[in-house]
Amino acid sequence: MTDRDKAVELLARALHAERDFYGSIDTVYPTATALLDQLAPLLTAESNSVTAQAVKVKPLEWEEVNPGLYIAKSILGSWSRFEGHYRPPEAYGGLCRDDPASAAQADYEARILSALE
Numbered sequence: 001m002t003d004r005d006k007a008v009e010l011l012a013r014a015l016h017a018e019r020d021f022y023g024s025i026d027t028v029y030p031t032a033t034a035l036l037d038q039l040a041p042l043l044t045a046e047s048n049s050v051t052a053q054a055v056k057v058k059p060l061e062w063e064e065v066n067p068g069l070y071i072a073k074s075i076l077g078s079w080s081r082f083e084g085h086y087r088p089p090e091a092y093g094g095l096c097r098d099d100p101a102s103a104a105q106a107d108y109e110a111r112i113l114s115a116l117e
Contacts, residue, residue: 055111076111079104
């Protein structure tokens with residue numbers, strides 16, 4: 001599965017969850033825009049697949065700051081994860097994921113790799 005396929009799957013799941021939660025497709029569009037902005041690094045990372053094979057990104061190091069709340073600090077900002085959600089540095093809410101640590105790591109790696117030539 002390519003990075004783009006993963007991004008599309010994440011977006012589809014998030015949109016489905018938003019529709020189920022709010023009960024209306026009209027409320028999904030702002031969420032879709034925000035999610036696409038956050039998934040853009042994953043889409044860019046696919047074009048850098050040759051670079052991705054040659055470069056290994058260090059894993060995020062998680063520190064438990066409160067029961068169930070973990071923070072990972074990096075040069076790009078801080079990621080957090082809690083109760084099945086993760087939050088990238090510039091986000092205000094959490095993105096629901098089955099494995100928030102892996103989702104945060106993939107987002108972090110995509111951002112790092114998108115800056116390389």
